[in-house]
Amino acid sequence: MQANSNQLPPYFLLIVPTVIVGFFCLISYLSSVLCGWHKLAQRFTAQSPPYGETKTAGPFPYTVYTRFWAHYSSCIRMTAASDALYMSVLFFLRIGHPPLRIPWSEVQISRTKYLWVRFVLLTLGNEERLPMRIPERMASKLGLLDRIANGSDIPSILTSIR
16 A cells, blocks of 8 residues: 655644744844844833823834834834833734833934935934834824924923823
């Protein structure tokens, strides 16, 4: 009796999904290193949830651009709270991307333009200097455009919009 050569070995059903999941985890981790999220996480990993008055934007439908114009499409949620800027990615991308809490003293905000599209540039971390470009609509929803216009700090804007 001859074995069927078209039949897959039983261990194949375990190896293929394991390799695919492992590859996805590796790509997620490498993207965090390349884009700078990993560097920010060394100092700014969130230890507590946002408190005070908060404004949240994302993850849908916003695209956020980081270092080297790498982008996170519809996967980053940002929350502007009284004490800091909180950022997180969707759960399935969390490998290498822990939630972040960046104090306002470590965030510089300005406007920028690339071709015909206008962005708000967040420079994150006084040491890391990670550029993060967010759409103006997202910045407006977070209350960041008011800060640029008034030149005031974020916590006073958040408390004055009640």
